Amino acid sequence: MSETLASKAQGVWAWILQRVSAVVLLLLLGIHMGVMHYIPGEPLIEFTSVQVRVKSLLFQVVDAGLLGFVLYHAFNGLRAVIFDFGISEGWQHAVNWVLIVAGVGLFILGISALRSFIG
Amino acid sequence: MKLTKRDVYLGRGLGMWAWLLHRVTGLLLVFYLILHILVISSSLGGSSLFDPLLRLLQTPLFVLLEMGLTAAVLIHGLNGIRIVLFDLGLGVRRQKEIFAVLMALAAAMWVWAVLVAYPNLFRVL
């Protein structure tokens, strides 16, 4: 090659995953909201009524999947909003770590909340 | 260099408003998501903590707020379809029409959601 271009692809998977999670969320969030709020005549949400619902393995899988995808989508989206302001590379690293820690923390909290209904 | 009194670019196209709506609803949803996970994890304290909290959240005020949440989800989700289509190279030259159709759909779905939720206003008083 007579010319060499600077070549550093970066953020490609983050972008692809953002779109994939978006499509998955359309489905899972649709199910989640439908089941939780939009079935006429559903019981009030109480600890015991949730326990009944959570018994189903399918519900557990859907709920855990929803939690993971929505947290990725939300926090990667937040990352884009912050990076849009053109912050320095040092700040970018800091923001990345804060968001990863917060996201993983909320995922663990959410999963343990789900388990509390099963246990 | 002083640039006071300089005219501001407001943007005229629907695309800018679509983006702004997407961003604002997105930030709202992140805020709600964190709140939602914190509220639900009150279950770790058992039904004595979970039930009174959830009872409060099913009173009319919160059911109304939930309608706002539904609007945000519908706008963000349906405009999200538009964005995914663009990234597949579809509809870029028809962005305004696609936005209008999707927002009309969002409005219709929101009205339906409100009708379904309406009885819930009176369940926990």
Added chain:
Amino acid sequence: MMATNQNVTLKAYRYDPDVGQEPRYDSYQVPIDETTTVLEALYYILERVDGSLSFRSSCRSAVCGSCAMFINGMNRLACRTQIVALNSREVRIAPLPHLPVIKDLVVDMAGFWEKYERVRPYLITTVASPDKEWPQSEEERKAIEEAIDCILCACCHSSCTMSWWDKGYLGPAALLKAYRFAADSRDQAGLERLRLVANEDGVFRCHTIFNCTEDCPKGLSPTFAIQELKKRVLWKKLTFQM
């Protein structure tokens, strides 16, 4: 439509950093007919009313891209904007938004050109040039038909919300140019072209706001070009070529 052969009020942004005064808008009465362009009105002021007014222009026919300005709320070329078509009693002219002002309507384009250079805006080939020309089929030419029309006036660069905030972002004009070469059958930089834009200072900073497409005086769509680049990146990534 306004009646022809009448006066219009033209308000032009005035600012001279050497004098150190606050920026202001000066009003001028300019006689117009149905064909008078904003650029002609500016020349009328320059030649007969106020010789201190500064603005850029050259070809007067929407080819050179020098006279891009913020005219009645939109980035336009002064030379191809007819005042009658603005449908307003007042013409309000400011320098391109979010670019540093050198004087009056003249902006500093250095940042714009720096981004333009970053995408290597020229043909890159690996084999020796042919004696006469690089032949292209009709279809190959069609692929770059639109992108090739860009006159680098910076209307899109100035209207892009992401370019306002993220000074590292390549922006619509540079990315349109990147696409113009990525889609050119004669260019042989291949994957390197995509790598250059497949990052968060490149195509992923674009959130399809379409301000660039709205304001392009040549009717081009940098958004379309950016989405085409994204699509190519996606394909290369999913087939493990990148």
